[in-house]
Amino acid sequence: MMTITLNGKPHETAGPLSLEELLESLGMAGKPVVAELDEKAVFPRDFASTTVEAGAKVEVVALAAGG
Numbered sequence: 001m002m003t004i005t006l007n008g009k010p011h012e013t014a015g016p017l018s019l020e021e022l023l024e025s026l027g028m029a030g031k032p033v034v035a036e037l038d039e040k041a042v043f044p045r046d047f048a049s050t051t052v053e054a055g056a057k058v059e060v061v062a063l064a065a066g067g
Contacts, residue, residue: 002016004057005056006060007058007059008059013052015054016052018048019037019052020047020050023060032062033061034061035059037058
């Protein structure tokens, strides 16, 4: 197990893992999201190849349409 900071709060997860795997574990796989890893934006095409390691700061925001 490893600890990361997810949306400003400590979060325990198996690791290291890809950003895509983290999103899957959060039930957000395939949903429109904006993600940052250590204050750098990550494009959705790079989620599978981006590694989240212990101590990482991850921000994930789900996009929602409205009007």
